[in-house]
Structures are given as structure tokens and as C-alpha cells.
Amino acid sequence: MDQNVIYIIISLVSIAIGIIAGKFIFAKDTKKQVAEAESQAQKIISEAELKAETTKKEKILEAKEKFVQLKSEHDKEVLDRNRKISDAENRIKQKEISINQKEASLEKQVKDNEAIKENLNRQIEVVNHKRTELEKHQEEHIRRLEKIAGLTADEAKAQLVESLKNEAQTQALALQQEIIEDARQKANKEARKIIIQSIQRTAAEQTIENTVTVFNLESDEIKGQIIGREGRNIRAIEASTGVDLIVDDTPEAIILSSFDPLRREIARLSLQRLVADGRIHPARIEEVVEKTRKQLEEQVMEIGERTVIELGIHGLHKELVRIVGKMRFRSSYGQNLLMHSRETANLCGIMAAELGLNVKLAKRAGLLHDIGKVPDEETELSHALLGAKLAEKYGENPAVVNAIGAHHDEMEMQYVISPIIQACDAISGARPGARREIMQQYIQRIKDLETLAISYPGVEKAYAIQAGRELRVIVEADKVGDSDSDKLSFEIAQKIQTEMTYPGQIKVTVIREKRAVNVAR
Template identity: 65%
Template sequence: MEMYIIIGLSIVTFFIGGLITWLGIRFLFKSRYDAILLDAEKEAEVIKKNKLLEVKEKFLHLKADLEKQVSARNSKIQSIEAKLKQKELTINQKQEELQRKNNELDVVKENLNSQLEIIEKKKQDLEKLHQKEVEHLETISGLSADEAKERLIESLKDEAKSQATAYISEIVEEAKMTANKEAKKIVVQSIQRVATETAIENSITVFHIDSDEIKGRIIGREGRNIRALEAATGIEIVVDDTPEAIVLSGFDPIRREVARLALHQLVQDGRIHPARIEEVVTKVKKQVEEEVIETGKRTAIDLGVHGLHPELIRLIGKMKYRSSYGQNLLQHARETANLCAVMASELGLNPKKAKRAGLLHDIGKVPDDEPELPHAILGMKLCEKYKEKPDICNAVGSHHDEVEMTSLLAPIVQVCDAISGARPGARREIVEAYIKRLNDLEQLAMSYPGVMKTYAIQAGRELRVIVGADKIDDAATENLSNEIAKKIQDEMTYPGQVKITVIRETRSVSYAK
């Protein structure tokens, strides 16, 4: 029983001690909490005061800045208002000035209108007076105004025509006196300074052999060798009774040269049979092609023409085996090039460019194909293709007047081409073509009214025209010669130039019996 009492007292004592301890701890924490809370309230009050001070200071600064901005804007607005007032004042002044000028213009306009009315009235009066004078003159002369005008025009036309003819004659004579001497001098000097031999070629080549025994070996058994040679070269080989000679016939000079060289090698070698013939012809073709290129290079070096395209050099070499009107084309091109250089230097132009144009002017005669184009146009296209300069291309294309001349090189090339081709011995013409050209010259002049007789003399380089003295007067002879010359230029092709001489004479014939 005592044990239970002791346990109960212990439990009660434990609860009472715990309660006292809890109350003590609570009291202690509450006093400390109140102190901390008081300190926090004091610190918050201090912070609050500081923040209020900072806000007030910022507010004052912002207020000052705002006042400055407002002041600046006000001053700017005031200046703008002052400018606007000034502009308004200026506009008002201009409006007043414009109004004043409009008033003045109105006054001037009124004056002009009144003056125009006066002028119009005077004009009408003048027309009336003019009409009266015309009627009076028509009455006096017995002609109407239109008839008088036509007679006056006809008389003025005749007078102007006669004066123009006389003026033209004076100009022509003056030009002959001043220019003919220098022109002749330049042409003669150019010809004298370029003296070259002209090789005459035709369509056959004669191959010489040592003995007629070789002819049989060339023909071969049943003609197989000669047939193989003709098939390989494209040349007709004529073996006849001509002693120690075989004729190679063909219009392609390169093929004839290939056949000649092939025959030469075959005869020297002694082995003549179809297989050997084909082998030798192939080899000779390569040799001829190399010779063509070498000839072109040598020609360009001799003339001092540099920078030519390799294809143009090859075409220049082909000229060696081409003839035109019996004149070797390469020799003609070299002669024309030298003439062009001399004439260009005499005229103060670039002789190198002139020589280049003269060398290339007939390049269109030796193309690899045969297009349906004149050789001058084809040559111009070849020069353009291989990047020659425009003035050289134009000189090549216009040397037969097939395109318009655009540089001074063109007439020089044309003249030098004519000089080289027209000098005696340079070319051969077919007799029929020569006779036809002379007949055409005479018939062309006979087509003009008043012409009695015509004579083509000096191998067609002069045309003498005899006119009737009763049909054409002296003034008309000058016009007739100019017209015939122009028609010959437009309708005929000829080397060099043709002199037209018109002769008008009066003859009186009597007989003594």
C-alpha cells in the first residue's frame, strides 16, 4: 500500500515539476520574444525614415529635371512660334507682291490686246493694198500671178543650173590642179618602190623525165599504176608522145603539186606499184601541208606581219598554189601588202596595219570549203573569226565595194589591189571577156541622147564620146561625162580606172569643083 502511495506521489510530483518547468520556460521565451520584437520595430522605424528621405530626395531631383525639360520645350516652342510668325509675314509680303504683279500683267495684257487689234486691222488693210497691187500688175503685164511665178521659177532654175555647172567645172578643175599632182606622185612612188616579178600559172604542170622508158612503168600493167595515181591525187595524168614529158592536168594547184612531187619520188625510188603510190601520195600530202604552213610563216616574217592566227598563216601559204586571172595569188598579196605600206606611209597612216590588210585582202579565195559568198565577204568573216581588228576586217571586206568602207585603210587596200592587178603583164584575160567589156563600154555611152559615136581605146582604159554639136551645148558635155562615169562605176567591173572624154565639135564642109 505504501508502495502505491509512493508511486502516486512520485507521479504527482513529476507532473507538478513538469508544469512548473513549462511555465518557467514559457515566461523566459516570452520576455525574450518581446525584446526582439521591440528591437525589430525600432529598426523598421529607422529604415522607414531612411527610405522616406531617399524617396523625397529622388522626387526633388526628378522634379528639378522635369522643370528643366519643360523650360527647354517652352523655349523651343517660343522659337518655333517666332519663326512661324516670320514666315507668315514673308508669305503675306509675297502675296502682296504677286497681287501687284498680276495687276501689272493685266494692264500689259490689255495693252497687248489693243495693239494686236491695231496690227490685225493694219494687216487686213495691207492685204487689201497687196491684192490691189497684184491686180494692177496683172492688168499691166497681161499675166496672172501663177503664170508670172512659174516663169520666174523657170528662169531662176535655168540660171541656177548654169551657175551650178560652171561652179562644178571650177571645183573639178581646181581639184585636178591641187590634188592630181600629189595623187600621181604617191601612186608612182608606190609602184616604183615595189618592183616584183609575177609568176604566170595555168591549169597544167609538165613533169620532165629522163627517158621515155619511165612512161611505161608509170602507166603500169593494164594502166593500174596511172589509175591508182589519178585516184590518189585527183589529177588527170596525160602520157602521150611528147618526148621526156608527162602532163599533169587539174584546176587545183595543190593537187597538181602533190602529184608532181609524188611522181618525182616514185621515179627516183624506182618502185612504182599501187600500194607504193598510195604510201608516197600520203607522205607527200603531209609534206605539202607542212610546206604550205612554212610558206605562210616565211611570208609573214618577210613582210614583218606578226601575231597572225595559225589558220590565217596556213591560208596565206595556200595562196602560193592558187592563181587569179593567171597571176599568182601569193605574189599578188605580197605586192599589194608592200604597196599598201608605202602608200599608207606617204599619207601619214600606220604602214604596218596597211601591210597586214593588204596581205589578207584576198584570203577569201583559198578557203577549205567553197561557200556561196564573194571572196571579199568570206575573207572579212575569216578575219573576224580569227580576231583581226575591225578596221582590217572592213578593209578586207570592202575592197570590192561589197560592204561600206569605215576606215582609211579600206580605200588604200582597194587602190593597191587594183594597181597590182591592173599593171601590164600582171594578169591575163580571156579574149572574149575582153572584147565584151569594150563593147559594153561603147554601148553604155551610146545609150545617151545626142551621142553620135563612141570609141574604147587604150585597152578599155579610155572612152571617147563624140556628140552632136546641134544636140548638146558646151555646158551639157560636162554633165554628160560625169553621168557616163557614174553609170560605168555602178554597172561595170573593171581594173584601174576608165577615162571618159566627151568631144563636141562643129564642122563645116564644102567642096571645090
């Protein structure tokens, strides 16, 4: 019997007993009540037993159904497991059949390979035998050829290699010469095109600076005031300005003579103020000259600032701006230095634009390339090296510094814009009307340069180019070697330096060229 049923029956019995006991306690005095209680208890017990029996039967039915269900599931699992085992056995049998077939096939292949190997070995033996016979025939053939030609195989091979080598060198030299010539023609054509375009797009002034300035007077009476008693006024003016005053018979004019245009301008402005004021004496002269000098310094800064603004150059150090302004009062071979620098800057900008380079950097270098010609103090450095030093001191771009120092080949060119600055400087200085020199002196100097070079043994021709700033010396290759060329260049440069008078510097280039010319007919 199920424990739950028993528990229920016991609970009911306990309840009945309790009820009966209770009733018995409260009604013990009557037997009737006791009998009724016993009857009710008996009835309750009967009902409880009946209910317990019913519950028992239900539980037994449920257990049977559960058992049938579990048995069915177990049978199903057994069937599935048997089916899987059967499938696995079938697969194993198929694999065994496949393995047996492959094993039989491999055994057959091994037998076939052994047959092929034997066949190949027989063929290799035949080939080795034929090769041995061929080598014997080849050796016999070579001996016959050597006997006929009178040369060994190594000698014949060496002659053939040498012949092919000479022929290849000849063809390579011809091809190299064609390529070089073609490249030279294209480069010259393109360079001429760029230079012509740059020059055509630049409008240059045809003015030349003089070393004297004429100061006009209202009357000749003022000459006496300027000279002063015993010449004290004119001496004071000359001492304060560093300019020579030439008072001659020229009516209503005084000539101011000085190689420095800045000094001449100070003297001219000072005289203009003194004459307008009327008070001319040494103390007043010194006062006016000093005031004029200060005002001219301010004007120099204004000229420099206006120049850099017009050229579109920004971020220039104030000291470099002042030096640019001072260029207005300097000249080179009679050419105004500021005009020359501006012209060079414009040419550099145009040429850089044609070549696809940095236009602003090129214009900057072109403007500053001659700043070494207006130093504040004397120095033994050339103007190109001094200019590079100043540019580096005031924080300029290394490319600009190199272009300034290398525009006369005194430094090695390290940037692309350096040769552009050199070319534009030469264009600006060599154009007609740019600089002044007496024609006879110029021609004589050119002749003297060429004559001096030709006087050396082994020199075939000599040409003075770039307005006499470079001497090209062509020597005979058979008489002058490479080491002799260096020595000859040095000796000619030393002789020019000691025996001739010339402006600026002269570069001596010795060219030694070996030419092989043949004519095909």
C-alpha cells in the same frame, strides 16, 4: 590699422605671454624671475607697438601713393575720352556740311534735268513732225515712181530681189565650179604622184602561172611503170591527187594538168618519190601521196610564216598564216596569188606611208585581201565577202575586215585604208605582164561590153575600164532621168550576167551629167 599689423601684434603678445607663463611656471618660487618676466613682456609689447606703428605708417604711405597713381590714370583716361568725343563731334559736323552741300547740288541737278527733259520733249515733237512730213513726201514720191514705172513698190522689190538672186546664183555656180575643178586637179595630181611613187618603189615579178606542169623522166621506159598494167597505176595517181596525167609522144616527159597548183605540186613530188624508189603500185601510190600531202601542209605553214615575217606582220592567227601559205599554190588570171598579195601589201605600205597612215595595218590588209580565193570548202559567197568573214572569225582589226570586204565595192568603205587596198589591188593586177589573157579574147570582151551598153536608148557613150572590170555608161541628161539611171544600170548588169562570159565581176556605173556651156566674146 591694417589687419596684418594687428595680427602681428597679437602674435607677439601671445608669444610673450607664453614665454612669461612658461617662465612663471618654472620660476614661480622666485619673485625676481616674475619681475624680470614682466619687464621683458613689457619691453616686447613696447617693441611690438613701435613696430606696428612703423608698419602702419608705411602702409598709409603706400596707400596714398597708390591713390595718387590711380587718380593720375583716371584723369588721363578722362582726357583721352574727351578728346575722342571732340574728334567725333568734329567729324559729324563735317559730314553734315558735306551732306548739305550734296543736297544743294542734287536739287540743282534735278532742276537742270527738268529743263533738259523739257528741251528734249520739244525736240522729239519737232522730229516726229518732220518724220510725218518725210513719210508723206516719200509716199508721194513712191506714187510718182509707180505712175512712171507702171509697177507697184512690191512688184519692183520682187523684181529686184529675183534679179539679185539670179546674179548671186550664177556667180556662186561659177565660183563653185572653179573650186571643184581646182580641187579635182590638185587631188588628181597628188593621187598620181603617190601612186607613181608607190609603184616605182616596188619591184614586181613578171611571172605568170600555168595550169600544167611538165615532169621530166630519165628515160621513156619509166612511162610504162607509171602507167602500169592496164593503166591501174596512172588511174591510182589521178584518183589520189586529182590531177590529169598526160602521157604522149613527148620524149622523157609527162604532163601534169590541173587548175589547182597545190594538187599539181603534190602529184609532182609524189611521182618524183615513186620514180626514185622504183616501187610503183596502187597501194604504194596512195601511201606516198598521203605522206607528200602532209609534208606539203607543213611547207604551206612555213611559206606563210616566212611571208608574214618578211612583211613585218605580227600576231596573225595560225589559220590565216596557213591560208597565206596556200596562196603560193593558187593563181588569179594566171598571176600567182601569193606574189600578187605580197605585191599589194608592199604597195599598200608605201602608199600608207606617203599619206601618213598606219603602215602595218595597211600591209596587213593588203596581204589578206584575197584570202577568200583559197577556201577550205566551197561557198556561194564572193571571195571578198568570204575573206572578210574569215578575217573577222580569226579576230582581225575591223579596219582590215572592212578593207577586205570592200576592195571590190561589195561592202561600204568605212575606214581610210579601204580605198588604198582597192587601188593597190588594181595596180598589181593591171600592170603589164601581171596577168595572162589572150589578146583577141580580151579586146572582143571589151567591145562586147561597150556595144551592149550603147544598144540601150539614151546612152551617149560607154567605156570599159580597169581591164574590163568596170563599165562606165554616159547617158544624155535630157533623155534619161535620175530614176531611169538606176533602172538602166540594173538592166545592163542583168544583161551582162545572162549573155556574157567573163572572169570575176563587172561593176556598171551610169553617169548622168547636165552641163551648161556658154562662151563669152
